[in-house]
Amino acid sequence: MTTTLDPGVVLAPMAGITNRPFRRLCREAGAGVYVSEMITARAFLEGSERTDRLIAFDEDETPRSMQLYSVDPGVLARTVEIIRADDLADHIDLNFGCPVRKVTRKGGGAALPWKLDLYAELVEAAVTNAGELPVTVKMRMGIDGDHLTYVDAGEIAARAGVTWVALHARTASQYYGGHADWDAIARLKDHLAPYGTPVLGNGDIWTASDATDMQARTGCDGVVVGRGCLGRPWLFGQLADARAGRPIRPDPGVDEVARTYRRHAQLLVDAFGEHIGCREIRKHHAWYFKGFRVGSEVRQGLGRVASLAEIDALLARIEPGQQADPQVVAAPRGRTNGDRTVTLPDGWLSSRSVGLRRQELAAAEIDASGG
Numbered sequence: 001m002t003t004t005l006d007p008g009v010v011l012a013p014m015a016g017i018t019n020r021p022f023r024r025l026c027r028e029a030g031a032g033v034y035v036s037e038m039i040t041a042r043a044f045l046e047g048s049e050r051t052d053r054l055i056a057f058d059e060d061e062t063p064r065s066m067q068l069y070s071v072d073p074g075v076l077a078r079t080v081e082i083i084r085a086d087d088l089a090d091h092i093d094l095n096f097g098c099p100v101r102k103v104t105r106k107g108g109g110a111a112l113p114w115k116l117d118l119y120a121e122l123v124e125a126a127v128t129n130a131g132e133l134p135v136t137v138k139m140r141m142g143i144d145g146d147h148l149t150y151v152d153a154g155e156i157a158a159r160a161g162v163t164w165v166a167l168h169a170r171t172a173s174q175y176y177g178g179h180a181d182w183d184a185i186a187r188l189k190d191h192l193a194p195y196g197t198p199v200l201g202n203g204d205i206w207t208a209s210d211a212t213d214m215q216a217r218t219g220c221d222g223v224v225v226g227r228g229c230l231g232r233p234w235l236f237g238q239l240a241d242a243r244a245g246r247p248i249r250p251d252p253g254v255d256e257v258a259r260t261y262r263r264h265a266q267l268l269v270d271a272f273g274e275h276i277g278c279r280e281i282r283k284h285h286a287w288y289f290k291g292f293r294v295g296s297e298v299r300q301g302l303g304r305v306a307s308l309a310e311i312d313a314l315l316a317r318i319e320p321g322q323q324a325d326p327q328v329v330a331a332p333r334g335r336t337n338g339d340r341t342v343t344l345p346d347g348w349l350s351s352r353s354v355g356l357r358r359q360e361l362a363a364a365e366i367d368a369s370g371g
């Protein structure tokens with residue numbers, strides 16, 4: 001069955017965050033495409049309890065968007081073929097943006113599109129084996145300012161027939177620092193215009209009006225939102241307001257924030273059990289309660305909760321009725337560190353062709369963990 005994907009608003013895949021419970025919260029708030037945590041094609045084929053968790057979707061989740069990462073066209077082809085044949089997802093997103101050292105130093109992640117031949121084979125392997133399933137590509141601008149890949153990689157993806165190209169407008173060396181270069185999104189949009197392939201912009205959308213600004217400045221067809229929704233799944237409701245031209249609903253006060261946080265914890269516990277669920281919710285409390293007066297004992301307690309009962313007791317100690325501060329809400333959150341030298345395999349930059357280096361690349365798929 002063909003899935004029609006609306007490129008307007010997409011939840012950026014985030015390892016350790018965009019699991020089934022978080023996607024549900026986002027989905028309930030707004031409308032869009034909510035992408036899973038990344039899974040490597042090799043891990044998919046090998047199968048494990050962890051893999052099963054990563055590829056699980058809610059029964060009413062539609063479209064079921066799965067992000068895959070692979071450095072091996074054969075492995076990717078088999079994976080996509082199984083996903084299609086067994087009806088495991090409605091959409092496949094390919095990740096070519098990981099800046100993490102242990103991945104780039106083997107030639108994977110954001111280093112991979114430098115090798116145009118291998119990159120093209122990967123995209124083609126996915127599109128060919130996906131049948132009617134839409135395949136999309138997510139990438140960074142390149143390795144660093146002197147080694148940009150996004151224009152070539154975008155064009156190759158468009159020629160291969162992807163449904164959209166999403167650009168995180170930073171290089172791997174920028175990591176999460178500085179500002180995303182929205183002009184690069186505009187350049188890619190212009191470059192892909194002859195193919196009619198939609199371009200989605202990603203990077204530094206903290207509020208719904210940032211999304212409107214990005215679209216106005218770049219002409220992009222949609223936005224991909226990552227860190228801005230950490231502790232703020234209702235951002236997707238605000239994005240829906242902005243798209244519909246309605247007044248944007250305000251950020252909730254502390255009482256509603258606490259209710260959403262509590263529901264997030266409950267969904268995690270329902271999905272993974274109380275032990276893992278409580279461990280998972282620990283990473284979210286600082287984002288949810290950013291800018292509110294919450295005593296240090298309560299904050300510390302939320303950072304080590306082990307049961308829903310403990311959460312309830314701690315939430316009861318938060319002073320009710322506090323309003324959100326729009327400036328705090330709009331400030332960057334999550335990873336913001338930047339500027340690093342990208343570690344690559346020896347001689348990686350000397351040729352744009354992968355040549356005989358495919359074997360050493362296989363190691364780049366082990367332990368890859370996101371974005």
Ligand SMILES: Cc1cc2nc3c(=O)[nH]c(=O)nc-3n(C[C@H](O)[C@H](O)[C@H](O)COP(=O)(O)O)c2cc1C
Nearest residue numbers: 012013014015038095168203204225226227370371
């Ligand atoms: C904790 C975290 C995990 C991430 N994991 C992934 C991932 O698995 N796959 C991916 O393509 N990008 C990943 N990313 C990158 C985001 O999808 C997104 O491109 C990036 O955060 C920039 O968008 P933003 O400025 O809206 O946050 C991750 C980012 C963060 C902060």
